[in-house]
Amino acid sequence: MAITAATPEYDKKEYWVNRFEHESSFEWLVDAKTLLPILEEHVPHDSKIVQLGCGNSSLAFDAFDAGYTDILSLDYCENVIQRMVDETRRRYPVGDSGVPAGPRWRVMDILAMQDHLAPGSIDCAVDKCTMDAIACGDDAQATRINALERQVHRILKPGSHWFVLSYSSTRFDEFAPEAKDRWDKIIVPIEVSPSDAVSTSAGPVYQPAIYYYCYILRKL
Ligand SMILES: C[S@@+](CC[C@H](N)C(=O)[O-])C[C@H]1O[C@@H](n2cnc3c(N)ncnc32)[C@H](O)[C@@H]1O
Numbered sequence: 001m002a003i004t005a006a007t008p009e010y011d012k013k014e015y016w017v018n019r020f021e022h023e024s025s026f027e028w029l030v031d032a033k034t035l036l037p038i039l040e041e042h043v044p045h046d047s048k049i050v051q052l053g054c055g056n057s058s059l060a061f062d063a064f065d066a067g068y069t070d071i072l073s074l075d076y077c078e079n080v081i082q083r084m085v086d087e088t089r090r091r092y093p094v095g096d097s098g099v100p101a102g103p104r105w106r107v108m109d110i111l112a113m114q115d116h117l118a119p120g121s122i123d124c125a126v127d128k129c130t131m132d133a134i135a136c137g138d139d140a141q142a143t144r145i146n147a148l149e150r151q152v153h154r155i156l157k158p159g160s161h162w163f164v165l166s167y168s169s170t171r172f173d174e175f176a177p178e179a180k181d182r183w184d185k186i187i188v189p190i191e192v193s194p195s196d197a198v199s200t201s202a203g204p205v206y207q208p209a210i211y212y213y214c215y216i217l218r219k220l
Contacts, residue, residue, distance in 0.1 A: 011137035011144070013076055016055070020080040025056045028129035029165050029212050030190060032062030035128070038188060038214055039063070042161050046070070047123035050155065052110045052148075053130030056080055060103035061091065074108040081105045111144065113151050122155045128165040135174070142174055149179045156219045164215040172215055183217040190214055 009015045043049070045067035051060055054073035063071055075081055084105045092102035108116055110130070134148060135141045152162050162183070164171060172185055193210040 007136070009137060010133040011135075011141070016075075016077050016133075017079060020056065020077050020083065023056060024083065025058065027057050027059075028055070028132075029167070030128075030192070032059050032066070034190060035059065035126075035163075035165065035214070036063060036066055038216070039068075039124075039126070039163060040066075042216060043068075043124045047160075048072075048121070049124045049126060050074060050117070050122050052125055052127040052152070053133065054080070054084065054105070056083060057128065059126070059128060060084075060105075061087075064103045071103045073103060073105050074110055074113075075105075076107065076109045078107050081107045111147050111151060113155055117155045119154050120157050123157060123160045125152050125156060125162045127152075127163065129167070131164055131171060132166050132168065135168075135171070142176075145171075145174050146176045146179055149175055149182075153179075153182055153219060158219055160219055162215075162217040162219070164217065166213050166215065169211070169213050171213065172217075182220055184220060185218075186216040188214040188216065 047068070047070065049063070049068055049071040051071065051073040054060060054075050055077075060071050060073045073084065088102040088105070089100050092100045094100045106116070111134075131145060131148060134144045156162060169187075169189075172180070172187070175183075189211040190213070191209055191211055195209040196207045197204040198207060199205075
């Protein structure tokens with residue numbers, strides 16, 4: 001009898017809502033210590049940043065504390081956004097306006113940002129593992145990836161950047177041909193587990209290094 005492990009439905013909102021009911025923090029792929037130096041090479045601190053699919057990552061807090069004071073994080077799960085709003089109130093003082101300083105949060109479907117964010121209004125979009133989640137599941141994954149590309153292209157100013165942190169070395173290849181022409185790209189491999197030799201009775205066995213990939217896409 002074949003034993004199969006069910007793959008979580010990362011492309012389904014219900015999966016994430018259920019997960020956030022009992023998970024208070026989790027960092028996908030890399031943490032801010034790894035990402036911020038790459039971001040800071042390309043994006044000035046006074047930039048207007050949008051984080052796509054923030055989950056309960058602490059990236060926005062760490063980026064804010066590093067000097068990125070205009071950062072809006074989006075997720076389609078109401079429960080995780082409420083948790084992050086509560087955490088912001090806990091961490092940052094409330095200003096004269098009654099609004100706490102610190103990063104901002106909004107419930108939003110990033111595949112439908114047209115009703116909320118003006119065209120060409122954002123200096124930088126950051127996606128840490130969210131396109132990976134959107135790319136899971138059924139045959140419509142290419143449709144969803146390209147819908148996200150159009151959404152992000154619309155909100156960014158020309159010449160500004162979209163950072164995509166991914167497990168995949170071929171994520172950009174999945175863009176439609178016309179979408180590929182809309183971006184300059186640099187791919188930075190991030191080594192997360194160096195190659196290693198494990199000794200066995202048959203001698204050393206070499207395990208390959210593991211990489212994640214940071215796509216730095218510049219809107220043409
Ligand atoms: C793999 S997690 C990454 C979370 C976070 N960026 C991190 O690095 O820890 C994917 C996140 O994207 C969110 N997400 C997936 N599809 C979305 C959509 N269409 N609109 C908004 N958020 C979405 C999920 O709710 C989840 O929080």
